[in-house]
Structures are given as structure tokens and as C-alpha cells.
Amino acid sequence: MTALREKLSISTDYPDVTVEDVDASLLPDRRDIPFVTIDPPGASDLDQAMYLSREGDGYLVQYAISAVGLFVRPGSDLDREVHARGVTLYGPDGSIPLHPRELSAGSASLLEGEDRPAYLWYLHLDPDGGLRHSWVEFAQVRSRAQLTYEQVQDAHDGGGTLPEQVPADLVELLATIGRLRIEREIARGGVSLDLPEQLIEKTDVGYHLAFRAVTDVEEWNAQISLLTGMAAARLMKNANVGILRTLPPARDKDLDRLRQVAAALDIPWQADVDYPSFVRSLDSSRAAHAAFLNEAASLFRGASYLPLGAGESADDVVSAHAAIASVYAHVTAPLRRLVDRYALEVCRCLCAQEPIPAWVTEALPDLPKTMTKANQRASAYERGAINALEGLILAGREGEIFRGVVIDVSDGERPRGSVMVRDPAVEATIHGEDLPVGHDIRVRLVKVSPDGPEFEYVKGKHAR
Template sequence: MVGADRGVPTRQLHLPALPARVAESLDRLRAELDIPVDLPPAALREAQEAARRPLPTLPDARDLPLVTVDPPGARDLDQAVHLEEDGDGFLVHYAIADVASFVTPGGALDAAVHERGVTVYGPTGSTPLHPEVLSAGAASLLAGQDRPAYLWRIALAADGAVREATVRRALVRSRAQLTYAQVQDVVDGGSDPSVPPTLPGLLRRVGELRLAQERARGGVSLEIPEQEVVARDGGYALAFRATLPVEEWNAQISLLTGICAAGLMRGAGVGILRTLPPADPRDLARLRRTARGLGIAWPEDVSYQDLLPTLDSAVPAHAAFLTEATTLFRGAGYAVLGQDEDGDTRHAAIAAHYAHVTAPLRRLVDRAGLEVCRAVCAGEPVPGWVHDALPELPRVMARSTQRAGRYERGAVDAVEALVLESRVGEEFRGIVVEVDEDDDGVRGTVVIAEPAVEASVRAPELPLGEQVTVRLEEVDVPGRTVRFSPA
């Protein structure tokens, strides 16, 4: 599973050491896409001043034993969680970083983050949305630090259905910064004194109940493995780190919160929703061809939603299929309530109305969404700065997420070229999943299971849905390109 968005999933790349020519290629790509690297001095000054300000006076919720669960080494900690039983149901306490306490609407920092839109990730590191003095410092929910937060309280029934959801601003303190592996180890029978004893079991129970709710709605979850580059035989090879069950359970808490936020916004008639149209039947047909070519059994009477739980992202062919399945999630966008509501405003992959509110350190739109929900729960008018920001947010987010997506795709291309560099002249078996005809012949996309790459091939004809053998003819790492031909 990649994130909790189901919008434009991307593969995370991890490199032990980055060759200079790959770094140079990505630096050029960043410049081509006009991705801001340096923040304006005025914005940095505002961030530094905001980080030094005394904490706002807020209700004290530091008695809640919240913890963060993230990848190792993460510093931009948006969320902290505490779960407890509540009669025959559950209570979810979910603290989200209060970025609005540090950013003055209309100021230099606000303008800078509107230009960035999102944090951009790549193998050379990230380009953060906010200055690190905030994103990895004063606004981050770091363990042992008092922080302002939007504190959600979500009551769930015994089957995981939502009974009630509210959010307020409060002062919180995370008890520990945990990794997915730490929590998973305890789930699997290990021991770790830093992991609250009730957390692993409750996270599993709530996560599995929410997954069942998702399947009942017709939603889907993708376990996209993380792509790692390892040194091998004097060159590089691609390996995959299968996602842990705890990552999916944790993601379900984020999805739950976004669904609750959308409900509050729709009830008030103000806010911004994350949208995604249903999968195109042609894409589903292409995915069935991919399954057939990769040797994955997909009976005609089995739905896409029912197939996914049977796959294991640790299996190379399954990993290739799951990566290809992300292409179903096309056309994600945002709809401002009262403004952009033509057609279906639901998120098709989640199969519900949904809003972004759980990653304000890394995504601009979440700051406005959180403040809408807080105001609605407090019975207060939505602040004027939110009303002013909402009309432009779809455009800003579309531009920034497209730019980030192109950079992340370029990073994958560069790393795949690096991995394939030592294999020029080799032949690979793959499945033709897409074919486009033009005046110069046929251009097709071939999915190769090992290594898990997509090959663009031009030939007089390509049999759609059939296995073919292709030869790697040329690799250009700085240019981020590889060229295959029919064998």
C-alpha cells in the first residue's frame, strides 16, 4: 500500500549510494520541472520566528499516550495515534500536526508553500513543503515534545462502522516514535518495551475491521512493494521490500479520518474533497492481460477487489502486477463543495467521499481541510482565510502533484536505467499490455516480471495480451531512458 491517498501511487526508491550521474540527471529533471529547491529568505525568517513562538494556549491532552508509527528515520511526523476499547466498540484518538499555528495566511511562508504544494520525494532526498525548522522540528509530532495538534476522536462500532467523529485543537505529546517493523515484531510475538502493550492488538483489530468495511463498500487497497536498489555482481539490481500488515492497518486509520472529514464537510456544505473516477473498463481489460502474462490466475467471475487480497507483494510476479495495477487510479482531483460538484465527487478506489486532512506537513490542501472540520465541530464560522484559499486549491494541488509525479517517475526511470546498464544485449520475457498504432508502426508497453520494469517497444506488430521476448538494446542513465526491441 502506498500512502493513504489511492490517487497517484508511486514506488518508493531506496539507494545504498547514488552514482553521481544519477544525481546529476535528477538535478536536471528538478530544474526542468521548475521544482522549487530553496525557500525565499522572507519565508525562512517567518518559519524560524514561528518555531520560536510560545505554544498557543490550548486544551491539554498530553495525558493521552499517543505514539507515531512511521518508516525508520522519518522526521516529518504528521500523525500520532492512540486506540482503546469502548464497550463493544473502539475509540480512535488521532492527532494531526497543527501547521496552521505556524503559517500566517497571506504571509511570505504561505506564498512559498502554495508555490510548492507538496513535498517531493526521490532517491536523492526530499524537497519538503515546509522549511525543516517546522516540518522536522517545531510542527512535527516528535516524541517527548509538546505540540499543538488537531485531535480527532472517532468512535467505532463493534464492526468498525463510524458512530461519531469530532476534532478539536489541543496540546499533545507523543510518547514514542515507532517504526512499522517494531510494531509488526510485537504483533508477531516479539517484545519491545517502547511499544504500548495494547497498541499492536488494537491496531490489528481496528485495521482489519476497517478493511472489511472497505471491501463491503467496494473499495480496494494496493500493497505496492518498496523498490530497493542493491549492489550485485559489480552492478545494481532491483529488489522489493514487501509491505508489512501493520502498514495497511495504520493506513486504514488515516483513511478513516479522511472519510470522517469528508462527512463533516459535506454536512456543512463547505470544504474540499479528494475525488477519483471509476476505473476505465479498458484499463481493467489490460490488467487482466497483465495477470495472464504473469501467470496470475484471475477467474472471470472474480472481481478486482477480491483478487487483490490473494496476492503477495513479496512474489516478483505479484509485485509486477500490483505495480501495473496503479494505472487504474487515473484522474484523481479535488472538488470544492459548492463550486466543483458536477458529477460524482466520491473517491472510486476508497468507494466513499474522502478528504485530505492527515498530512498537513507534506500536503498543502490538508491545512484548509483540517480547519474546516475544526470550525464545524466547534460550531464556529469557517475562517475567512480558508474560504479565500479553497477556490484555488484544486489548481494548485493539480499542478504540484503532477510535477511531483513526473519527478518521481523520472527517478524510477533513472534507477531502472542504472539497474539495466550492465544487461545490454540480454533478452527478457514480458507481456504486451498496451498497444498504440501510428504512422511509424506500433508502439507497445511490455511488462517484465524480473526485473520489474515496463519496456517501451516499437515493432511492425505487437500481439496485445501475449508474451513476447524483447532485447535490451541501449541504456542512457543520465537521459533516464532504455531502449528495447523485439528479439
């Protein structure tokens, strides 16, 4: 890991910088709202806290997001360091934070029982989950409980209880609102891929790789975040100021290619069924479906950021996020992503009818380049970390036979493709002719290197 960080010029040490003092008591007091956080086990950089309630015939989502920007003086050494980093990096030996840990895991994190400054969103929904109105303010908040996805899922499934300080209707309302928002996503043509997540788990004897399915609670929680990002984007686009997250539509030729992939995998895709509906019908636990979904993940390319206000208003196609099928903005992870700090402040100023500060407007034009560089480095680091760990786990096992599923094939002089091995959970290069995409097969480990392991196809009957 050290060699990888040196190669990518990544420092794990935060420079000695000055953090601004913030007195949250000067903000409107909303500590009476029983917020809770829902995150992975052991998380300490808590960006969001929620409180869900019924409002007439609809619903009210109150969503508190860390106001970490209050601790960073524009133009300071800390501000320059945050811009240089761009995002938090995650690896098997821990994270490399965007902000000093005294902020990201301390005074700016929405930790249980602590008073914190926050951007507090009020998202008013109609009975069908549609957004009626949104508004955001600075406020002082306090989380009642730090929950995990598993805790909330167990409570929903009837296998566990939540702490008594958690609102009694939290699970019911999260499920109701989450399902309504998923229905809205389907109706507008949004796409969610049911891809298994590759996890790095630290154990008493080292590290372990596993594939983990996303739970219902995580999907519902993600819908609350998406709702907030869409509300923020609507505010900024209507005012023609701020910064949006964009993604161009898929090209027709790429959709045609996916239909060919489905046919090759023997997955029926009727001509009158559109892409979002087809994707939602698949089950990633089935080998052929997992192979197709892996290919589908590459359908939408070219995600970027679009600053608003530099010229003419952006049209709906240019400013939209094709996979979400809506305008969208990054605002829910300011502890871990630089751009969110700017979009949040734009939205707050618009709601408060205050001038947007110069430190925001002057930075907007350069943020896309800053974030692109940061995201590229993060991808290289995280992929490199997984490759290194896969090599560590598989070292000395060359020649062994494993079971896996071919998820794609590349053309070239030497036939090759990608294989998903289930145990250990590895995605790697596979060599061999006539690779049966979408089928369970036997593969032999032939090489372990810093770029990841390589396998070869052991011809014969497919593994069943």
C-alpha cells in the first residue's frame, strides 16, 4: 500500500493546518428534532442525519448534512489542502480523509449525542412521494442515535429492536418513503443496477474479500440522498447558479450492443421492454444476470460537473443526469467530497435570499477539473488497493482451480476477458479461447502481480 500511495503521490499525513472555531449555539436551535444516522458499522465520518414524519396527506423529510465548510476559512492552508485532495480515499488499511480527522470524525461529524452545525433540508413530499417543496437553512442539530444498515434492516425484518431514543416509526416511514421514491424513479426512467459490492474486510488474521448484496434499507436510504440531490439541483438550475452532477444519455449503438449481450447470455429481452425495466427484472445472484449487469455498468459514460451561471442557461439534456433521469447535484457528503460544500452553500443562500459569497462563485468554474482529477486518483488508488490485496490473498496458490463466471470478453490477438471468482471475491483477467460469457466455469490461477491476478479457462464442462 505504501508503494501505491507513493506512486500516486498520496500522503496519509495531514499537514499542520488551522481549523476555524465554530459556535453552533449562534445558529437556529433544532436540537428538539430526533435525528438519527444510518451508516456502515464503525463509521465515524457521519455526513447525514434524518428525521421522517407524516405531514398532512404526505410526508416530511428533515435531512441534516454536516456544515464542515464553517470550519474551513476560504483561501486558508486548510482550504488549499482540501482542494488538493478533493475526496476521501478508502483502502484496506483505512481511509485517507479529505479533511483532518478532528473535523471529519470529530467536530464536523454528526455523532450521536453531540451538538453540531448543519445544513438542514426540509423536503415536503406529496402522498405519492413527489417533491412538493424544498428549503434549507443553517441549524444546530443533535443526533439521537448512530444506527447501522444491519440494525435497521433487522428491525424491519422483525429480528431486532432499535434503541428507545429512536423514533418508533422510523423503520416504517423509511420503508414507505423509500418505496415511493423507487416508484418515482421507475416512472421517470431512472436506472439502479443490482450489482454485488466487493468488500475488503479486516479480520484477526489479515484481510478477506467478499461480495455483498445491497440491503433494502440501503436502497431506501440512498433514495433519501438522491431526493436531496435532486432538490438541490432544481434550486440551482432554476436560479442558474451553482454546480450540477451530469451524465449524458446512453448511445443507441451501446444499447444495441447490450441487447446482443443479453441474447448471447440467453436472457430474454422483449423488443417492447425498455432498458430501465429490463434491468430491474434481473437478479445479480444468477450468473448470467450478473454478467449482463457488469456490462450494463459501462453503458453510461462521461459523468462530469456543470457549473451554472457562466453564460446561457443549460438545456435539460446537457444539465441532466441520465441514469437518475433528472437534474442532480452532489450535496450529501461534504465530509468526503469537496464539491458538496459549494453546492450546499449556494442552495442555502438561495433559500435565505442572501448574496452568494465570492469564495463560492469564484471557485465554481474550476471545480469540475478539480473533482475529475480527484476522482481519477481515487479510482486508481482503490483499484490498486484491491489488486494488491487480491495478490496478497492468492499468493502461493498458483495452479489451483477456482469456480467463477465470465462477465465479459475482449477482442485482441490473445483471447481474454474478465472473470468473477466468488471465493475469494475477486474480479480478474482470464485468458482462453471461446470464453463462455455468463456461465459458471472452472479457472486456474496462473499469475499474481501488482496489477491483479490472472486466470486461465479450464475447458470442459461448465461448473454447476
